[in-house]
Amino acid sequence: MSVKIEASEGGMDHNVMLGIGLVGALVCIYLVYLNTLMSVEVFAFFGGIAAIIALWWGTDSIKNLCSYGLGTGVPSAGMIALGSGVVAMLFATKLAGISPLLVPVGCVVIAAILGAILGFISDKVLNMNIPVMTRMIAELTVVGSLTMLGFTAMVAGTFSFGDLITGATSVFGVEIASYASSVIGGCVLATIFMLGAIAIQHPFNACLGPNESWDRTQMCAIECGSLSMIVIAIMSLAFLSLSAVVISFVIAIILWGWSYSELIKLSKRDAFAWLDSQPIREVGGEQ
Amino acid sequence: MEEILFGIGISALAGALATVAGAAEDTESDIGSQGDPNSQVQLAPQMGYIHRIYNKAISGEPPAYGLWVALAAGIAWALMAIQYNAILALIIGSAVAVFVQGVYATTAYLGRTASLAKFEQPVYIDILKSVTTVTMAHAFVAVFTTVTMCFLIIEALGHPFPLPLMGLVWGIALGAAGSATGNPFYGKERQYQNYPFGAGLPISASGDIVRYAEAGQRSSLDNGWFTSKGAGPASGICFGLIVFFELWRTILFEPFAAGWGAVIAGAVIIIVFMVIDRMVETWARKTYGPYTTEAATEEEATA
Structure with a gap:
């Protein structure tokens, strides 16, 4: 069995973070449904906020999983989270055929089952023998699927499969429906996949490192999420009205600016020294 | 016949773009110490060697470049969907992707360095100011040329993939080419110039990277100068050949045996290159440096 190395002391209990992450992300994704209820597009930005909350929780799951000596496995954990999450998320969007309200909850349930199976295979069949493996891979799959669903809802303003495979393209000023200009047909999902996968592992x-601290890592998660939100807002130009895009963009910029400046402050607090144009301080390595 | 000539022309153009992309990609990653050289930059302060080298730990190069290029492609795709001019869309897409790359680079340097406080490694804020912009500039060249190449493959050669997916595939390939070809020059040799060539990396030498330059202290910008001479062009040729042969064999051999002609040509090209690689490797080992069996096992163990 692998030995656990405590990554950082203090911080919020992981179970509390799980609760906040799961409920927060679900509520925000449901808020995107206001678009359909009120026939507007301005609530799309809630999808991005859902993804940020999910990433905030997922960062702690990765930390828990990787405290078992998986140094180079951190980026891989992000890839498996989004890779399995996208399967659950695409399957869940099909549930909109029964009722659109089933999609976010269905997404969590399917992802949890899928993740538990993947975690069991990694832990028992591949014999990695990491005690938290099954649970953390299941959590990461849920986080991955919620991140995908959140960003997809933000870029398209909706999360039902039917809307994701129909886009409108204009030929000589005439709007015609086409699969190739939809979210799935245009493979915008590929960009969302990479944005989520890098943001969750980063x-x-x-x-x-030895001086990793909980609040700095979590602030970095918010920063990565809101940075992804900025570019998702730009990509939503293809699908949403200009007012909806501007609202998403402004909210993303404000969130990112705040989290980035906070992150710099926290790094300054934790750094050994904050030097400008200074030479190397020798501390005793061989010359 | 004309169609084939047109196809070969586009293949050559795409190959040229890919060559530039590969060279810029490797220079960018070496300036930031991304990929496998990063492990020694990260390790050095823990062994008591405080340094002034950039520590850009954003996953490996293939996923990172998968993101930058897919992002540039996604934004370009979205802008083209609302009837933007294609060239303008590609430039804006690349610029936004490079902004994201720059932000990730700064958070990686700040995060990793601040977490090394226990080993008294300070955050040198001037490094952040001077080096980040240089990596961003190189990343822009790499991302823009790759995304333009993807656009050419789709528009001129009629590839069925949408631009963002194409960007993801070729972005990962670009990162893999730079990481595999160029990084050893920096990670295995330049960081260990004070050890004999081909000596491998004994455990006792871990973290003892070169930290001083001809005059003053080694800056990551020096790595850009070094890489652009050797490792960068090598990566460029690698990625350029990958793209050129990939397109060339499809255009020329697709009509044979219901498409299987292209598959067979691909397999033959791979086998030919494996033989060439092996010959070049044994020639280099024989010609340069003290290479002993013992050092080889050690190198393999630490690789």
Whole structure:
């Protein structure tokens, strides 16, 4: 069995973070449904906020999983989270055929089952023998699927499969429906996949080390999420009205600016020294 | 016949773009110490070697470049969907992707360095200011040329994939080419110039990377100068050949045996290159440096 190394002391209990992450992300994704209820597009940005909340929780799951000596496994954990999450998320969007309200909950349930199976295979069949493996892979799959669903809802303003495979393209000023200009047909999902996969692994990968601290890593998660939100807002130009895009963009910029400046403050707090144009301080390595 | 000539022309153009992309990609990653050289940059302060080298730990290069290129492609695709001019869309897409790359680079340097406080490694804020912009500039060249190449493959050669998916595939290939070809020059040799060539990396030498330059202290910008001479062009040729042969064999051999002609040509090209690689490797080992069996096992163990 692998030995656990405590990554950082203090911080919020992981179960509490799981609760906040799961409920927060679900509520925000449901808020995107206001678009359909009120026939507007301005609530799309809630999808991005759902993804940020999910990433915030997922960062701690990665930290828990990778405290078992998986140094180079951090980016891989992000890839498996989004890779399995996208399967659950696409399957769940099909549930909109029964009722659109089933999609977010269905997404969580399917992802949890899928993740538990994947985690069991990694832990028992591949014999990695990491005690938290099954649970953390299941959590990461849920986080991955919620991140995908959130960003997809933000870029398209909706989360039902039917709307994701029909886009409108204009030929000589005439609007015609086409699969190739939809979210799935245009493979915008490929970009969302990479944005989520790098954003989920980056905070812990960037902050790991003996002086890693909980609040700095979590702030980095918010920063990565809102940075992804900025570019998702730009991509939603293809699907949403200009007012909806501007609202998403402004909210993303404000969130990112705040989290980035906070992250710099926290790095300054944790750094050994904050030097500008100074030479190397020798501490005793061989010359 | 004309169609084939047109196809070969586009293949050559795409190959040229890919060559530039590969060279810029490897220079960018070496300036930031991304990929496998990163492990020694990260390790050095823990062994008591405080340094002034950039520590850009954003996953490996293939996933990172998968994101930058897919992002540039996604934004370009979205802008083209609302009837933007294609060239303008590609430039804006690349610029936004490079902004994201720059932000990730700064958070990686700040995060990793601040977490090394226990080993008294300070955050040198001037490194952040001077090096980040240089990696961003190189990343822009790499991302823009790759996304333009993807656009050419789709529009001129009629590839069925949408631009973002194409960007993801070729972005990962670009990162893999740079990481596999160029990084050893920096990670295995330049960081260990004070050890004999081909000596491998004994455990006792871990973290003892070169930290001083001809005059003053080694800056990551020096790595850009070094890489652009050797490792960068090598990566460029690698990625350029990958793209050129990939397109060339499809255009020329697709009509044979219901498409299987292209598959067979691909397999033959791979086998030919494996033989060439092996010959070049044994020639280099024989010609340069003290290479002993013992050092080889050690190198394999630490690789």
